[in-house]
Amino acid sequence: MITSRWVSAVLGVVLFLGACGGTPAAPDTPAPLAAPSPQPAPPSVGTLEVRANGEDFVREGFVTKDGWAIQFDHVYVTLTNLTAHQTNPPFDALSNSRLEAQVSVSLAGVHTVDLAEGDADAEPILIGTTPAPAGRYNALSWDMIKATSGAAQGAVLMLVGTASKDGTDLPFTIRLEQESSETCGDFIGDERKGILEDGGIAQLEATFHFDHLFGDGDAAPDDEINTGALGFEPFARLARNGRVDVDQEAIQAGFSAAELALLEELHLPHVGEGHCRTDARTAGR
Amino acid sequence: MFRWMLSFAPLLLFMPTLAHAHGARIEYVANEAVVVTITATYDSGTPMRDAQVIIYTPSDPVNAWLTGMTDHAGVFQFVPDVTQAGQWEVVVRQAGHGGTVYVPISADQVSGAATVQAQGSSNPMSPMQTALMGASVVWGFVGTALYFSRRRTA
Structure with a gap:
C-alpha cells in the first residue's frame, strides 16, 4: 500500500509539474489567454527649470569696494549648451577631475538674458524648462558666448548702468567678450536645488557674482571679496565725455597689467554659492 | 575663492565601565566612533571663522542631519552615524560664499562588530x-x- 501511495504521489507530482511546465496545448484546444507580460514601469520624469541670477547686487544695486554706488539698467549675458547632470562621484569644480555624468539633460538654444530684469524682489530669470528623468542633478554646465543679435550683440557679458560717487554720475556700458565654458558642481544656497522627483519641478541656477568684479563696499577692505576684486575705478578712469563706454579692446588698452591680470582671474559664474570651473571655450561643446 | 581641507581622525570613545565587586559579572561596552574634522580656509589660507556648517546624510540630501559653526580656526568636527554608509555631504557657507565636501563613510571605518555586521550583510x-x-x-x-x-x- 505504501508503495502504491508513493507511486501515486510521485506520479501526481510529475503530472503537476508537467502541467506547470507549459506542455503545448492540443491543436483543437482553445489556446489559453496569455498572461499579460509585465510592462516596464514608465520612467520617472519631471521638469527642470534652469534660471539665471545676478543676485541682489544686480537687482538692487550696491556700493563697490572703491566707493562707487552702482545701479544697473541691464546686465545681458548670453548662454548656450546649458546642461544639467547627475554625477557620481559629485563633481568638484576646484579639482582637476572630470565630470562623470550618469544622466545629462540639455536645454536647447542660445539664450541672452537680462539679469537686471524685474524689480528688487524679482525671481531669478527663467532661461527655460525641459523634461528630465527624476534624480538628483548635482552639476550644471554651460558655455558663455558672444550674442549674435540684439542689444548685447558681440558681447558675452554687457553691463549697462550708472555709477555715482562724490556727486558725480557716470553712465557706463561695459562689454566683456571673453567666451568660456563653465562646469559647476552642486548648487549651494539657502535651499537645496536640483532634486527632481517623479512629476515634480526642480530648479537649477546659473548665478553670477558681480561683487567678485567690483568688490563690496559693505565688506572690510581686507576681506577676501575685496582683495581679489577689481573695483569700478579702473573703468571710471576710461570715461570719455562723462560716460564709460568700453569693450574688450578698450579695456586691454586702458588697464594696467596688474588690473588685466586681476580681470583674467575673476570667476563670476557660480551655482548659488557653489563654484564653477572656467575653461577657454572649445568648439563643439 | 575657498580651498577645502578634509581630514579624518579616528578617535576611540570608550564609555565608562560599570564595575560591581560582589560577585557580579562585569561587562563593558566600548563605542568606537569616527570623528570627521572639516577645515575650511580661503585661498589665502585665512580660516573661515564662524562659518555655517550643514551636514546631510547619504539618504537624505534635503533635510540637514546636523548644523553648526566652524571655530576660530575654521574647524568643525562631527561624529557621523556610521550605520548610514555612503557619501556624507558637508556644506560650509559664509557671507554668500560656500563649498561642499563629500565624506565617504563606510562600515570599514569602525571595528565595532555590530556595526560591521549590520553593514556587511551578504544576503x-x-x-x-x-x-x-x-x-x-x-x-x-x-x-x-x-x-x-x-x-x-x-
Missing part, C-alpha cells in the same frame, strides 16, 4: 523575498502533510 535577498521564500517552504510541508492525511482517510 542578496530583500526581507520580503526572504519572507516569501520561508512561507513557500512552510507551505510545502503543510501541503505534503495534507496530501498523505487525505489519502489515509480515503
Whole structure:
C-alpha cells in the first residue's frame, strides 16, 4: 500500500509539474489567454527649470569696494549648451577631475538674458524648462558666448548702468567678450536645488557674482571679496565725455597689467554659492 | 575663492565601565566612533571663522542631519552615524560664499562588530523575498502533510 501511495504521489507530482511546465496545448484546444507580460514601469520624469541670477547686487544695486554706488539698467549675458547632470562621484569644480555624468539633460538654444530684469524682489530669470528623468542633478554646465543679435550683440557679458560717487554720475556700458565654458558642481544656497522627483519641478541656477568684479563696499577692505576684486575705478578712469563706454579692446588698452591680470582671474559664474570651473571655450561643446 | 581641507581622525570613545565587586559579572561596552574634522580656509589660507556648517546624510540630501559653526580656526568636527554608509555631504557657507565636501563613510571605518555586521550583510535577498521564500517552504510541508492525511482517510 505504501508503495502504491508513493507511486501515486510521485506520479501526481510529475503530472503537476508537467502541467506547470507549459506542455503545448492540443491543436483543437482553445489556446489559453496569455498572461499579460509585465510592462516596464514608465520612467520617472519631471521638469527642470534652469534660471539665471545676478543676485541682489544686480537687482538692487550696491556700493563697490572703491566707493562707487552702482545701479544697473541691464546686465545681458548670453548662454548656450546649458546642461544639467547627475554625477557620481559629485563633481568638484576646484579639482582637476572630470565630470562623470550618469544622466545629462540639455536645454536647447542660445539664450541672452537680462539679469537686471524685474524689480528688487524679482525671481531669478527663467532661461527655460525641459523634461528630465527624476534624480538628483548635482552639476550644471554651460558655455558663455558672444550674442549674435540684439542689444548685447558681440558681447558675452554687457553691463549697462550708472555709477555715482562724490556727486558725480557716470553712465557706463561695459562689454566683456571673453567666451568660456563653465562646469559647476552642486548648487549651494539657502535651499537645496536640483532634486527632481517623479512629476515634480526642480530648479537649477546659473548665478553670477558681480561683487567678485567690483568688490563690496559693505565688506572690510581686507576681506577676501575685496582683495581679489577689481573695483569700478579702473573703468571710471576710461570715461570719455562723462560716460564709460568700453569693450574688450578698450579695456586691454586702458588697464594696467596688474588690473588685466586681476580681470583674467575673476570667476563670476557660480551655482548659488557653489563654484564653477572656467575653461577657454572649445568648439563643439 | 575657498580651498577645502578634509581630514579624518579616528578617535576611540570608550564609555565608562560599570564595575560591581560582589560577585557580579562585569561587562563593558566600548563605542568606537569616527570623528570627521572639516577645515575650511580661503585661498589665502585665512580660516573661515564662524562659518555655517550643514551636514546631510547619504539618504537624505534635503533635510540637514546636523548644523553648526566652524571655530576660530575654521574647524568643525562631527561624529557621523556610521550605520548610514555612503557619501556624507558637508556644506560650509559664509557671507554668500560656500563649498561642499563629500565624506565617504563606510562600515570599514569602525571595528565595532555590530556595526560591521549590520553593514556587511551578504544576503542578496530583500526581507520580503526572504519572507516569501520561508512561507513557500512552510507551505510545502503543510501541503505534503495534507496530501498523505487525505489519502489515509480515503
